[in-house]
Structures are given as C-alpha cells and as structure tokens.
Amino acid sequence: MNKTFARVLPRVLHALALAAFVAFALFPLFWLLKVSLTPDDLMYGEGVRLWPSRVTLDHYGAVLRHSQFPLFFRNSLIVSAATGLLATAAASAAGYAFSRFRFRGKAWVVGVMLISQMFPLIIIVAPIFRLLAPLGLTNSLTGLVVVYTAFNTPFAAFLMQSFFEAIPKDLEEAAMMDGATRFQALRHVILPLTLPGLAATGGFVFTAAWSELLFSLMLNSSAAVSTFPAGLLGFVSKFSVDFGQMMAAGVLALLPVGAFFLLIQRYLVQGLTAGAVKG
Amino acid sequence: MATITLSRVSKDYGGGPVLRGIDLEIREGEFVALMGPSGCGKSTLLRLIAGLEEPSGGQIHIDGRLVNDVAPKDRDLAMVFQSYALYPHMTVRENMSFALKQRRLPPAEITQAVEAAAVKLGLTNLLERKPKALSGGQRQRVAMGRAIVRNPKAFLFDEPLSNLDARLREQMRYEIRKLHRELGATSVYVTHDQVEAMTMADRIVALNDGAIQQVGSPQDLYDTPANLFVAGFLGSPPMNFLDATLAADGALVVEGQTLARVPPPAGLAPGATVTLGLRPERLALADPAEGVAARVDVVETTGTGQVAHLAIGAQRLKLFTMDGRRLAPGEVVGMVVPPDAPLLFDPGTGTRIA
Incomplete structure (x- = not known):
C-alpha cells in the first residue's frame, strides 16, 4: 500500500x-x-467570468469584412514567408561553414554576429531608416524582409550550426568517398538529415518576423504595407479600444503560426539521425 | 586493384607533426595493416590516402598517378568507417546504390550489382530496411557492402570492427579476409588491435609517434621486432622485458642468475647492460634444481594453458605454459630459456641488437 x-x-x-x-x-x-x-x-456587463453566457462570431465577421485586417494579414504572410526562406537559406550556408570549415577570421565573423544580437534594436531604428529611405525601401514590404532577414540570420546561423554539428562528419566523408562532391554530399546526405533543423530554424524566423512590431511601425507608415502587428494598433483609437475585434484579429493571426508548426512538428520531433552511427 | 605509394609523406595540423616522412609501398592486391596505439597517426595516414586530408609534405601516388591534389571522389577508393557512416535516411539498398548512382550507372546495372553484393554478405533480406533497424553486425556488413558494390581500386578500412563485440569481431575478421581473397583488391586496414593486424594482414606497418617503426609480415614482426615498441605491441600476453647484463662469454645475467647464453653480439662491451626480451610462450617450466629459480606470484588460467606471473629477484615476467602441471602462488619453480629465445635491445634507443 x-x-x-x-x-x-x-x-x-x-x-x-x-x-x-x-x-x-x-x-x-x-x-x-x-x-x-x-x-x-x-x-463589461458580466464582470470577470471564465466564459460569457452568450458567444458570437460578430467580431470575426467585422474584422474580415470591414477592417483592413485581411490586407495586413496578407502583408504579414508575404514578409514572414520571405524572411523565413531567405534567413533559413543564409543561415544554413553560414551554419554549415561554421561547423565544417576552418577559415581565417572565423572567430571574428562569429564575434561580430554575436555583437549584432547584443543591443536593443530601438537604437538603430533611426540609422536603418536613413539607410533604407534613399533606396526606396521604406514603406515597402521588401524593406521589411531585408531588415528582418539581416537581424534574424545571425541567431539562425548559430542554430543551424548546432544542427550540423550533430550530424557526424563521417557521413559526408563517406559520400565524398562514394564519388560525391562536397556539395552533392551536402545535398543528398546532410540536408535530408537537417530537415528537423531547417524546420525549427524556419519556424523560429517565421514567428519572429510574424510578430515583429518595432520596424514595421517605424519603417512603414502607409496602411497598404502594414503588417498585422502594426495593424492591430488600429483597433486602439483615441477614445476607445475595440477589444472584441482586436482579439478576433489576434486569434486569426495565430492561425498561420499554428498551422506552420503543425506542419513541421513531424520534423521537429523525429530523430532522423538515429541509427546513423554506432549501435 | 592498385598500388599505393607514399614518399616522404608528412602531416602537421599546426601543433607539431602528426606524421613524419612516411615512405611506404603498398603492392597490388596486398592486405596491409596500419597498426599502432591511438594517436600514432595511423588514421591520419589512411585519410591522406583517401584524400580526406591533404599532406603537408611528400607525395602520394595511386597506380603511378600523383594524387596529392585529386579529390576523394576521383580517387576511386572505397572506405569503411569505424562508425560505419551509413546514410540514416536511406534504406540498405539505397545506401549500397549511392556510389553507383553518383556514377550514373543504368538502374538495371545498379540493381544487379547491389543484389550480387547483398548475396555475398547475406544482406538480401535486409535491403529495404533503414540502418536504425539493423544490429551492429548487420550495419557493419552494409558498410562492407557499400564498399564492394563499387569494385574500387582499393579498400580503406578505419578500425571497422572496433564497435562490435568480441565474437562478432572474430567472425567479421574471417569474412573480411575471405572477401579479400575472393576480390583480390588492395586493402589498407587501420587497427590498434594487434590480433586483427596479426591475423588479417599480409604485411603490417607498425606506427608510433607518426613514424613507421617496422614493415613486414606478421611473423617477421613477431619473431624479429625492430625495436622495443614493435616487440611490446605484438603478442598476448606481451613480451617480457628484463634488465640484464651481458657477460663476456655471452651469458645473460638477471638478478645474479644466468638465464641463457647467446653468441656475444659485435659492438657490445662485456658487462654491458641490455634489455632482454623474452616471449612468455618461449619459456619452459623445469625442476627448480635445473632451471633458473623463480617464484610464482599469480597464476591465470586461460583454458588452453596457464599464464604464470613469476618473480626473479626484483624483476617480474610472465610465462605461458600448456603442460598440465598445477602451479600454486608462492611456489618456487625452475624456468628454462631456449638459446634462440632471447632478443636483446639497446636500453637507450630501444633498437634491437640481437
């Protein structure tokens, strides 16, 4: 007992x-x-209750039909997907190089990338604006993609490096002995095994871009290129906050991130490298 | 099939030489073992031949062609890794097909080659499995299969058996040996295990500290080791080393007792100190009155015989005997050293004198 x-x-x-x-x-x-x-x-009428006595989908209808939220949503999707793809691609290349090659100045490159992660981004908003404005990259989705990719790549590269480190060098050496070039070995042997890492990194970057507010607010003033976090602020007016619609928009904004992780979770949990080496 | 020639090959990663002036000629169809303790440079040497590392100096020729700047993929060598390095996301069939696909052989030919190799290695039933669903021995076999389907110029083995248990290792030793006889391909086999080197190799290359200590047939290295390193590395139980004095008449004196008499080697002053090497199995037991008196310290039974740890004065040695006599710790026995058993080494340099 x-x-x-x-x-x-x-x-x-x-x-x-x-x-x-x-x-x-x-x-x-x-x-x-x-x-x-x-x-x-x-x-406000019911006080604080865990569940209202009546539910409605009105807020969703209003958000989808009468607000600019669908536009913001589309903008966010474009920016986040593009950032996710670009940053993951760049980070994979960098992470692979960090993990496999010895080259002059490696410590410096790593150091500079680390430093770029150290200070609050707010202090460089102004200089970034000054840089992008003459290039026509303010009030543009491309500008956001460029900035997000730049600031997400260092961390993503370190993430990818650790995924590459987990894959034994023997595997690509075996492929190279089997007649593959280093690039072919990377494509046929290493990349398939890095899928969980790519998915995790892609998910991380996508989410970071999806929820970014500061640059989106500062670099873009036109509603046509607003992303949804900036757009959410539109529900706050001088005199009131439309909580219902704001929350409905928030729930809708959660959907793609949720769907994305549902999609990649297979890769996240799967131990693809099991059985690669030893017993 | 190929010849592999190394001339003055050296490797330095920047922290001192790992390999120093390696000269070696591996003949066509030969099975050569690169043998030495960990850190001796044997794996580095293999990786240089494979092209996975670049030599810091010297030249490597395969079939007479200088390959220093040739990529691994263009050397047509197959390598079996210690970790097996099977591609985990591919089935056994895909693993074995990989090299042939890289060469863009027609699919029918690939299937035929893979299946033939699978039959040879008993992998036919496992072709559609992934590596993680295989046992250690099966993985080892797939790694072999991946090498033999290619019909390469030479096979390189990097301690391929060290992850297997003792029984499987013995079986794979036999199978690799048999495969070598069937295929007749030049093979270079890296091992730290003297038993593997002795049993498998046509010739052993004994390496220590990045330099070749001796090259020769297993029996040559066993019987006439060039130095203390080679003498001590081969054999189990290992060779005994005793501090001895060489008298003018050739008597080898250990702790006041004459163990044996040898023809006095030239160039040694009478009374010189030497390191005396004696193989445990060359020593014989006798009555205490006849041979050299030695006290039994510990007795190990091996099944085929006994290993007796003996003490002569302050020095210790092992004796292997297969005569059924029961030895007891503390007992004093006689020991006889056949006249051709002693090997003499220079205690300073370690080189064999006689």
Missing part, C-alpha cells in the same frame, strides 16, 4: 506540475479566444 503510494506520488506530482505549467502558458490564449467570442454588450 505504502509502496504503491510512494511509486504513484511522484507521477501524480509530475502530472500536476505539468498541468499547472500548461494552464499558466495557455491561459492568455484562452482569454484571447474568450474575449474574441464575447458579444460587445456583455464585454
């Missing part, structure tokens, strides 16, 4: 701790959903 108890207790505590953590992490999301479904007349 006592023994069973002693064996079960840690598991119960473990499960409780996990449940508490999950509840804590997911509660804001739940609140987002709850508010987005609450009719305007009940927003």
Whole structure:
C-alpha cells in the first residue's frame, strides 16, 4: 500500500506540475479566444467570468469584412514567408561553414554576429531608416524582409550550426568517398538529415518576423504595407479600444503560426539521425 | 586493384607533426595493416590516402598517378568507417546504390550489382530496411557492402570492427579476409588491435609517434621486432622485458642468475647492460634444481594453458605454459630459456641488437 503510494506520488506530482505549467502558458490564449467570442454588450456587463453566457462570431465577421485586417494579414504572410526562406537559406550556408570549415577570421565573423544580437534594436531604428529611405525601401514590404532577414540570420546561423554539428562528419566523408562532391554530399546526405533543423530554424524566423512590431511601425507608415502587428494598433483609437475585434484579429493571426508548426512538428520531433552511427 | 605509394609523406595540423616522412609501398592486391596505439597517426595516414586530408609534405601516388591534389571522389577508393557512416535516411539498398548512382550507372546495372553484393554478405533480406533497424553486425556488413558494390581500386578500412563485440569481431575478421581473397583488391586496414593486424594482414606497418617503426609480415614482426615498441605491441600476453647484463662469454645475467647464453653480439662491451626480451610462450617450466629459480606470484588460467606471473629477484615476467602441471602462488619453480629465445635491445634507443 505504502509502496504503491510512494511509486504513484511522484507521477501524480509530475502530472500536476505539468498541468499547472500548461494552464499558466495557455491561459492568455484562452482569454484571447474568450474575449474574441464575447458579444460587445456583455464585454463589461458580466464582470470577470471564465466564459460569457452568450458567444458570437460578430467580431470575426467585422474584422474580415470591414477592417483592413485581411490586407495586413496578407502583408504579414508575404514578409514572414520571405524572411523565413531567405534567413533559413543564409543561415544554413553560414551554419554549415561554421561547423565544417576552418577559415581565417572565423572567430571574428562569429564575434561580430554575436555583437549584432547584443543591443536593443530601438537604437538603430533611426540609422536603418536613413539607410533604407534613399533606396526606396521604406514603406515597402521588401524593406521589411531585408531588415528582418539581416537581424534574424545571425541567431539562425548559430542554430543551424548546432544542427550540423550533430550530424557526424563521417557521413559526408563517406559520400565524398562514394564519388560525391562536397556539395552533392551536402545535398543528398546532410540536408535530408537537417530537415528537423531547417524546420525549427524556419519556424523560429517565421514567428519572429510574424510578430515583429518595432520596424514595421517605424519603417512603414502607409496602411497598404502594414503588417498585422502594426495593424492591430488600429483597433486602439483615441477614445476607445475595440477589444472584441482586436482579439478576433489576434486569434486569426495565430492561425498561420499554428498551422506552420503543425506542419513541421513531424520534423521537429523525429530523430532522423538515429541509427546513423554506432549501435 | 592498385598500388599505393607514399614518399616522404608528412602531416602537421599546426601543433607539431602528426606524421613524419612516411615512405611506404603498398603492392597490388596486398592486405596491409596500419597498426599502432591511438594517436600514432595511423588514421591520419589512411585519410591522406583517401584524400580526406591533404599532406603537408611528400607525395602520394595511386597506380603511378600523383594524387596529392585529386579529390576523394576521383580517387576511386572505397572506405569503411569505424562508425560505419551509413546514410540514416536511406534504406540498405539505397545506401549500397549511392556510389553507383553518383556514377550514373543504368538502374538495371545498379540493381544487379547491389543484389550480387547483398548475396555475398547475406544482406538480401535486409535491403529495404533503414540502418536504425539493423544490429551492429548487420550495419557493419552494409558498410562492407557499400564498399564492394563499387569494385574500387582499393579498400580503406578505419578500425571497422572496433564497435562490435568480441565474437562478432572474430567472425567479421574471417569474412573480411575471405572477401579479400575472393576480390583480390588492395586493402589498407587501420587497427590498434594487434590480433586483427596479426591475423588479417599480409604485411603490417607498425606506427608510433607518426613514424613507421617496422614493415613486414606478421611473423617477421613477431619473431624479429625492430625495436622495443614493435616487440611490446605484438603478442598476448606481451613480451617480457628484463634488465640484464651481458657477460663476456655471452651469458645473460638477471638478478645474479644466468638465464641463457647467446653468441656475444659485435659492438657490445662485456658487462654491458641490455634489455632482454623474452616471449612468455618461449619459456619452459623445469625442476627448480635445473632451471633458473623463480617464484610464482599469480597464476591465470586461460583454458588452453596457464599464464604464470613469476618473480626473479626484483624483476617480474610472465610465462605461458600448456603442460598440465598445477602451479600454486608462492611456489618456487625452475624456468628454462631456449638459446634462440632471447632478443636483446639497446636500453637507450630501444633498437634491437640481437
């Protein structure tokens, strides 16, 4: 009896701790959903309740039909996808070089990339604006892609480096002995094994670009090229905040990120390198 | 099939030489073992032949062609890695086809070559499996298969058996040897295991500290080692080394007892100190009255015989005997050294004198 108890207790505590953590992490999301479904007349009338007595999809309808949110959403999708692709590609190349090659100045390159991650971006907003304006890259989605790619690539490169490090060198050497060039070895042997890493890195960059507000707000003033985080601010007016619509827009904005991770989670959890070497 | 010639090959990663002035000629169809302790440079030497590293100096020729600047893929050598390095996302069939696909052979030819190799290695039933669904021995076999489908100029093996358990290792030793006899391909085999080197190689290249210590047939190295390193590396239990004095009449005196008499080698002053090398299995037991008196310290039973750890004064040595006599610790036994058993080494340089 006592023994069973002693064996079960840690598991119960473990499960409780996990449940508490999950509840804590997911509660804001739940609140987002709850508010987005609450009719305007009940927003303040019912006090603080876990679930409104009546739900409505009106806010969603309003956001999709009467706001510019679909445009912001499209802009965000373009910017994030482009940033995700570009930064992941650049980061893979850099990460592979860091992991496999010895070259002069490697320590310096790594150092400079680290430094670029160290200061708050707000202090370089002005210089970036000055740089991009004459190039016609302010008020443009391309400008955002350029800036996001530049600032996400260093961290993504370190991430990719660690994924490449986890793949034994023997594998590409075996491919090279088997008649492949280094590039062919990379393409046929290393890249397929790096898919989880590429997915994780791509997901990270995509999400970072998707939720970025500062540059989007500072570099773009026209609504036509606003991304949705900047667009969300439109629901805050001088006199009121339309919480219902804002939250509905927030839920909609979560969808692509959620879908994206659902898509790549297979690669994230799969230990593709299992069985590569040793027993 | 190919000859591989190394002349004055050296390698330095920047922290001192890893290989120093390696001269070696590997003949067509020969099975050569590069043998030495870890860090002796044997794997580096193999990687230089493979083209995975560039030599810092010297020249490497394959079939008479200078290959210093030739990429690994263009050397037509197959390599079996210690880790096997199987492509984890490919099935056994795809693993074995990879090299042939790189060469753009017609699919029918690839299938035929892969299946023939699979039959040879007993992999036919495993062709559609991924490496992670294979046992260690099976992975090892796939690694071999990947090498033999190519029919390369030479095979390079980098400690291919060290991840297997003892029984499998013995079996694979035999199979690799048999494959070599069938294919007749030049093979270079890196190992730190003297048993592998002894049992498999036509010739052993003993390496230490980045330099070749001796090259020769396993028996040559065993019987007439060039120096203390080679003498100590080969043999299990290893050779005994005793501090001895060489008297004018050729008597080898250890701790006041004459162990054996040898023809006095030229150039040694009477009374010179030498390192005396004695193989444990060359020593014989006798009555305490007859031979050299030695005290039994520890006895190990091997099944085929006994290894007796003996003490002569302050010096210790091992004796291997297959006569059924039971030895007890503490007992004093006689030991006889056949006249042709002693090997003499210079205690300073380690070189063999006689």
